[in-house]
Amino acid sequence: MALAAETPADRVDQLIILTERLTELVADQALAFEQHRPQDAARFVEETSKLANVYRHESARIRANPSLLVGAPVLERARLTRATEAFDAVLARQSRALEAAKFITEGLVRAIAEEVANQRHHGAPSAYGPTGERTAKPTDGAAITLNKRA
Template sequence: MTLMAKDPSDLVDQLTMLTRRLADLAERQAALFEASRFLEAQNLNEESARLANVYALESRRIAQEPHMFEDVPAELKAKLTTETRRFKAAMEAHERALNRQRALAEGLVRAIAEEAVAARPNPVAYGPGAQARRDTSAIALDRRA
């Protein structure tokens, strides 16, 4: 889906609104991630994905036809530039929030796995006093997960 504009100025107006909405969504999701309210953040995913697809399509179209904006008033271009900077900053904050939560989750999983390993008895299979223990299965921790 692409934007339907009557002229280049209308297209810039629509792009400005689209960019503003994407920035709003990214800022809201970042705040929800920081508050560990993941289910609420997930509710914004569908709209974010739909709008991001439109944004990507329009960005490609503009890259292929940069002359489209030659006759657009400077004030409209300035508004779009301002919203684009805000969107970029919102996406950087979004990424930082995601990385913090991912690191927290990984650390928690690692701590639980290490505690589980430490709580298990060491099997003694050979030597004096050796006896077979039933619970000698290994615990695997996939660091890439």
């Protein structure tokens, strides 16, 4: 999908709208992660993905052919530059929020795994037979898998 711009001015205007909407969506996602509510970020994923693909495609087209913007009003091009800078800042914010969420999640998984391991090795109840004699160690049947790359 590409922009349907007929003139450089039209292309710049559409890019500004696209960039500002992406900035808004990514800021909302970052806020959801900052508030420890990643489930709230999920509602933005589809639209963000579609718009990000258009943005990526248009950015590549302009890098390959800068003349697509030649003739657009200087003030509008400056506005696009400011919108792009704001978008970059929000992307950095989202990256920090995602890194923090990943750090917290990894810590929780590690803590749970350690607790399960402790329970298995130290806190496992003893098993006794019908006459009160100790029987073979019971197994709890629990399993846990850790993926250190997650």
